[in-house]
Amino acid sequence: MRRGSNLPAVGTYNQTLVLDLIRRSAAGVSRSELAERTGLSAQTLSNVARKLVDEGMVVEGPPIVAGKGKPRTPLQLNPQARYAVGIHLDPAVDTFVLVDMRGTVLAHAEHAPRHTDGPQHLLATLARHANSLLDGAGVHRDRVLGIGVAAPGPIDVARGALLEPPLLPAWHNVTLRDDLRDATGLPVMVEKDVVAAMVGELWVDADQQLSEAMFFYYGAGVGVGLAVDATPVRGRTGNAGDVAHIVVEADGPLCHCGQRGCLGVAVAPERLIAEGVGADVVASPAQLRSMLGDLAQRAVDGDAAVSRVFERTAQSLARAMVIINNLMDADVVVIGGAMWSRIAAAIEPHLRRALAESTEITTTRAITLVGTQLSTDIAALGAACLVLDGAFTARPAGLMITPR
Ligand SMILES: [Zn+2]
Structure with a gap:
């Protein structure tokens, strides 16, 4: 059951709303601009701003003189x-x-x-x-x-x-x-x-490009983080985003679920390595990372057979992305993950082409693939x-x- 708002909660909401606008602007935002963008009255805005300054969350930047009017004092985030x-x-x-x-x-x-x-x-x-x-x-x-x-x-x-x-x-x-x-x-x-x-991507998304987006995470397994209306989708139990059993290859490898060609097994690092080196390998997750990096380097260096392995993997990923895009109408895909950084150079050109050439996209915009804005370890x-x-x-x- 949903109930209405109470006053203390609204205070917190206004405060976080104002802080959110301030922190997304490197140069800072003036009180009058904040009032305009939030729809809050000048008095309410002034109270909220004072509270944020008192708590040390924001600082007043140097006044900006523009035209004949009163100089504007930008409020800036105190990152520390x-x-x-x-x-x-x-x-x-x-x-x-x-x-x-x-x-x-x-x-x-x-x-x-x-x-x-x-x-x-x-x-x-x-x-x-x-x-x-x-x-x-x-x-x-x-x-x-x-x-x-x-x-x-x-x-x-x-x-x-x-x-x-x-x-x-x-x-x-x-x-x-x-x-x-x-x-x-x-x-x-x-x-x-x-x-x-x-x-994390939403937090650093200063331009708010990711209000409807999917984050394709390629690590030891594959999964998708979704954003709808700039809010991460957690689902009822916090376990949304398991895409491992979307079938992307009709004749692909057998999955433990009984189907063939599930995304999880189709794009698994173990499969790439097995096909790249021509033999099954048993390796720890850390060894898999470095083997993937070596394999990607061979593709970048012009090994046509290895390049085809990455091309097929890209096509499988693209198929899953298109299916999810058609379901969610989320046309921005961020891709990253511990294993992805090792293979990005070898696979991304194939992936961009596969997305551009897909005839199955039913939404009205093309799918845009963007790299992660998060340095080091994304998760x-x-x-x-x-x-x-x-x-x-x-x-x-x-x-x-x-x-x-
Ligand atoms: Zn499966």
Whole structure:
């Protein structure tokens, strides 16, 4: 059941709305411009602005003189007002980032997980790495909003737990949110990796090009983060975005689900490598990354047979993108992920061509493929942005009182 807004919640909504406009503008925004863009009265806007300045979230920039009128004082974000930590749990490497309010990475660390460790030991290690990241950066903990964790699904959002991610056996059924909060003393949010990546892209999307978009995440598995009306789509249980069983190749390899040519198996890194080197390989996730990089280099260097492997993979990805585009009418595709960065140079030209030549697009605009705006590890950065987003993005849903 939905109920109307109450006054304190509206205050918060107005505050986050104004802060959102300020932080998306590098030069800052004046009070009069903010009033115009938000529709808030000058008095309300003035109160909101004063509160943001008092809290140290925004600062007044140097006055701008334009024409004969009164000089305008732009309000600018104070990026160091708050910080967030992001952690990406991946089969190959755990990545840790510390970001400021702009999503700028201030500190970054990678640690290879030891899959033989039990959950308690893994948790203690995560907490230690997060703490040492904060200590090393010299950030005051009072300004740290919390820790976001991105993990492969499926997750249990209500309990903040990882269920049974196939590639992270040691993490099965661990109540990560509460356990990591207890170990670090900081609030923790847990999100599926593809959703976190989409949240991160939306956070840094200054021009708001991604209001209807999909984030294709190509890592150890493939998944899609969706945005509708500039809001990440989580779904009922936080597990939206599993596209592994969309059939993209009629005669493709057999999937464990019983179908042939599912996207997950069609574009799996293992398949690319097996076809590229002409033999099945058994490799760890970290080895797969470097083997993919070597394979991509061979294609870039002109190996026609290897190039065809990437071309076929691109066609499979394009087919899935077109199907999702037709369903969502989301014509912008962001693509990235730990494995993608290794193969982008070899595959993106094929992918652009396959999208341009597709005759199955039923929406009225072509599909635009864009690279990620997030440096380093997308999901880790997305996880940190999750914390910022939770605190500082104005969404009408925040106006609702949630019945308990
Ligand atoms: Zn399948």
